[in-house]
Amino acid sequence: MKIGFVVGESKPDVINIQSLKPLAIGEYVIVNSNEGEILCLVGKSIIISDAFNDIKNFQEAEESKDLADGNSRDKSFISNLDVLGFLHDLKKGKMILPSIPPFPGTEVKYALTKDLQTIFAQEEKKWVRIGCLLRNKEIEARINLAKLIPRHLAVLAMTGMGKSNLISLIIKKIADVNGTTIIFDYHDEYSGIELKNINSLEAKINPRHLEFEELAEVFEIPDTWAVQRSVLKKAFTLKVKQSKEFWITLKNNIDEIIKDPDEKENKHAAQRVQEKIDLAQVRFGDILDPDTENPISLIKEGYLNIINTGAFSEKQANISLAFYLREILDDRKKATISKKNNQKISKRFHFNSPVFIIVEEAHVFIPKDDKADAKYWMSKIAREGRKFSIGLGIVSQRPKNIDPNVLSQMGSFAIMRLIQPDDQNQIMNSVESVSRDLINQITSLNVGNAILTGQWVNLPAVVEIDEQKDKIVGSDSDPIQEWEMAHKMKNIGNENTQKIIRHDLVDE
Ligand SMILES: Nc1ncnc2c1ncn2[C@@H]1O[C@H](COP(=O)(O)OP(=O)(O)O)[C@@H](O)[C@H]1O
Ligand SMILES: [Mg+2]
Missing domain, CATH: 3.40.50.300 (P-loop containing nucleotide triphosphate hydrolases)
Known part of the structure; x- marks a missing residue:
């Protein structure tokens, strides 16, 4: 059934049409060109009304409504179609684009379900279903x-x-x-x-396997702290990497820098590094594991x-x-x-x-x-x-x-x-x-x-x-539901405590 005509300026890959009814984005249509049937996807859909063009106030809009309703020629339904290729070839899995655009006046019709089925619902095992076409729900x-x-x-x-x-x-x-x-x-x-x-x-993270810059990042020593980073670099030796007691050996090395009179100017920085390591061990003890x-x-x-x-x-x-x-x-x-x-x-x-x-x-x-x-x-x-x-x-x-x-x-x-x-x-x-x-x-x-x-x-x-029903946690939680739940739990908690208190009183 004819639903529209090619109009205006078209290119081999984008075709303009006027249709009898508005078309939905994502719908598949066929353009009946001389070279063969071309499958297209509706990429843009516009409705224009002459009567409602250039409206300046509410009254004009109200009057235009009667005018528009009474005139079947008032509205134009324009769509831009993305050309996908010749239908005949697509059904065989080949995408061949026309070399010239279809002539204005070429007829447009809806694509047939059975043709879309052949193209989209491939039978081979490696093709798996993840949903259906938005505008043709019967097609996987x-x-x-x-x-x-x-x-x-x-x-x-x-x-x-x-x-x-x-x-x-x-x-x-x-x-x-x-x-x-x-x-x-x-x-x-x-x-x-x-x-x-x-x-x-x-x-x-196994700190032994890290480069020294990575280790500094993990310890949250900012890259603007050049002196502290150089202290860490000095202390993070091969011996530390290979030592059974990773943390102790690393900290001993830093201690040595703190105590070394020749490193006097680095003493303060070394102390800061020591603090950073202590902090990282407390905060990230579970994830920083030299023995993993x-x-x-x-x-x-x-x-x-x-x-x-x-x-x-x-x-x-x-x-x-x-x-x-x-x-x-x-x-x-x-x-x-x-x-x-x-x-x-x-x-x-x-x-x-x-x-x-x-x-x-x-x-x-x-x-x-x-x-x-x-x-x-x-x-x-x-x-x-x-x-x-x-x-x-x-x-x-x-x-x-x-x-x-x-x-x-x-x-x-x-x-x-x-x-x-x-x-x-x-x-x-x-x-x-x-x-x-x-x-x-x-x-x-x-x-x-x-x-x-x-x-x-x-x-x-x-x-x-297709929607998955298992409990993957979406990024939007529902605070109202969570508050309600927290409130309920608190009440249950209170009731239980009261019961226990009364029970204790009876016992005494
Ligand atoms: N295909 C779908 N059909 C219906 N509802 C969906 C679909 N995908 C997601 N949703 C709904 O939207 C919510 C958020 O989805 P989700 O996949 O977590 O989004 P994102 O990862 O983009 O933040 C889901 O909990 C579900 O209720
Ligand atoms: Mg997500």
Whole structure:
């Protein structure tokens, strides 16, 4: 059935149409060009009324309403279509764009369900369901799980729009095929996820394995304290690194500097360093562990590994993430090279199969114009990970603060509601396959709606992600409910105490 016509100026990749009724963003339509049927996605939809143009006051608006209602020609429904390719080829998995735009006057109709089904609901095992098309709910939206590992993924949206929900869905799909996922859980969001093979770990930092700058960060000695840092550098010797009694040996070295008459000018600084170390031991005693095994040895293949970094400051989380990434990359590199050389895979390697690493709050670890300890390793994995079968999934509510070089290495994207223009601009610069029109529309997406684009889908799609019902902790808590609960608990507490007091009185 005809729903509109091509009008005005069109290009091979963007087509303008006028339709009988307004079209919704994310709807699929067919443009019946001479070259063949072209599948398009509605990227922008505008309604204009002549009668309501240039209205100067309330009265004029009221009068115009009657005029507009009585005139069937008053409104125009204009849409911009993103061209996806010839339908015939898309059904065979090939994306071929027309070389010339369709002529004005070319008819437009809705895409048929059965055609969309063929394109979106791929039957192969690696294609897994994550929701349905937003405007065609009867059609499953599937993603190609195999593309996540070599090509990386970015999930970008404002807080509360469904990033963690999508991540937990992806985690489950990876678990279904016995894959290995490692998630750095900064807000302890994922511990409630319902899965069979879960390995929950508290992130630890082994100070022996750190560079001296990293150690200074962990002790929270600011980089402006040059003298204190040089004292630490002097004291953090190979002997300390190898000593059985790490803390005692380190502190002895600093004590020696304090007592050394030749180091008189550093005495005060050394005392400050000593205080900083004492403080770090008290505050971070649980996470700074010189006797912990190599932390990656605790990560299990074929499991969802949740590494809780909730107890860390941003700096410490950065150092810990950098450490894990460095070790994982190193291990995968050696394993891959050994496999290539046809050596038998020996036990020396921890990971003998691909690994998917998810980093929440990615803007903290790969900031745009800033240094961060993890940034070097995140960038390296983004660039080289595919060679060694390491996939990176970055999740952020502040895309504009993410290093664009890393963002542009991401092969797949899920973009949900984002209202800040800076965030949208950053996405437009990094995501090739989505038109400016479509990105501009992301302000109108609802919770759980996402634009999927890149290698994990055949075509850009606007989808409704399936909701996960298990207890992942969303970033929005409900204070009213929590107060109510706290109040109830207090009352129960009071009642119990009163009962105990009365009981005691009777006893006496
Ligand atoms: N696909 C979805 N369908 C319906 N509701 C959703 C969906 N995704 C998220 N939500 C709701 O929104 C809340 C916040 O989602 P969450 O994934 O924690 O957001 P984010 O990680 O982006 O802050 C969830 O608790 C859930 O109630
Ligand atoms: Mg979240």
